Amino acid sequence: MIRKTLNASRLQQEVDRRIHRLQEIVEDGVKIRVPRPQLQEPDKTGCNWNMAHFGNAVGFERDIDGVLKAVRAEYNLSTESKSATDPFGD
Template structure:
């Protein structure tokens, strides 16, 4: 399966959205802090990012791991960097 690519902000939002839709999280009314994804060398599955140090996540580690596994299978972190030398260039 070919992964889609997202920038760090969009990837963080997608993981956040999926975590906060989990029934256990909704029922407990907890707000879990989702960290920014960190670029890494592609692992054996080809995924080039990971997330660690979720906040307020005690008791939800397995749920978070399940979400991460699914999102890591679908998306890679975009490695393109924008050239900020000319702000008027499109």
């Protein structure tokens, strides 16, 4: 399967959205802090990013790992950087 690419903010939002839809997390009313994805060399599956150090996640590690595995299988982190162009054309 070919992965879609997202920028870091969109990837972070997607992981956040999926985590906060999980039944256990909804029932407990917990708010988990989702970190920014970090670019890495593609692993054996071809995924080029990872996330670590979720906040307020004690007891939900297995749920978070499941979401992370699913999102990593669907998306890669965009590696295109915005060029530092002068907005005034100088």
